Amino acid sequence: QVQLVESGGGLVQAGGSLRLSCAASGSTFRFYTMNWYRQAPGKQRELVASLSSGGSTNYADSAKGRFTISRDNAKNTLYLQMGSLTPEDTAVYYCHVYFTFTRRAYWGQGTQVTVSS
Secondary structure, three states, X not given: OEEEEEEOOEEEEOOOOEEEEEXXXXXXXXXXXEEEEEXXXXXXXXXXXXXXXXXXXXXXXXXXXXXXXXXXXXXXXXXXXEOOXXXXXXXXXXXXXXXXXXXXXXXXXOEEEEEEX
């Protein structure tokens, strides 16, 4: 059993920055992929950024050059640094982890990010 708790969301003006955190607890495994998804009102959930246990990163085109995914292994925490925010970034952001060996996936409950124009 794994629990993921997001934090750091809030209201920010266009052009500003936010740093989201995802704290993991419970059982963990060596090989995994951690991800940030988001879901805006009336839209499907989309993958924003990914970070593998090997350190590889991938970003959605909309996030490239603006967002950075990282982790602190000692704190068992995943981060998403977001800059140059626009109203199009307004969404609920979800932390997600997939453990390759067990083929199990876990979701956080989400944190709201609202960007005003």
